[in-house]
Amino acid sequence: MPVRGIRGATSVENNSREEISQATRELLSMIIEKNEICSKDIASAFFTVTKDLNAEFPARVAREMGWQTVPMMCGWEMDVPGALKGIIRIMLHVNTEKSQKEIKHIYLKEAVKLRPDLVG
Template sequence: MAVRGIRGAISVENNAQEAISQATRELIGEIMEKNHLDSKDIASVLFSVTSDLDAQFPARAAREMGWENVPMMCTWEMDVPGSIRGIIRVMIHWNTESAQDEIKHIYLKRAAALRPDLV
């Protein structure tokens, strides 16, 4: 079994706890559905947010979805001039038999512009 990375991102329209939680739940739900992901197979998760989002940790929403035993960390995304604001990104390290080219990376809403090659 290999450890594979699943990437994803979603935009958030305002810096509010519920907006960040809802967007995180939407992103995680879509990743789980498209990859047939079970949280018991997750090695770890790294969330990053743009510097304008500080009202809530995305990991809190993931824990509320049942990821109580998954190691998670939240961090700031690099503040590159001209980059899209209001973005939550995730990197999930997944223990799986799936090949790298079978992984479904998920980019939702305005975040789809980050990786048009994967949308």
């Protein structure tokens, strides 16, 4: 079975545990729903956050959602001058028979500005 990458991103207005948790839950729930994913099919997840966010690990939120056996990592996004702040990103690797064209990448809130070609 092929492994496909699913991209997603969202934004928060404040560096708070509550906002990061809520935004991460919303993003992961939408990715799961739109791509019809079962947690057993998730191969791994890599989260990044912009340097202004450090109040919560997005991976901890995923574990709270039941992703207990999924290998996950968190890291900093590149700090490019002029880039959006308050952004949470994910690269989710999923075992699926779907083609790459069938994958639905999810961008929410201010993160829609990152990849307007994938929003819609």
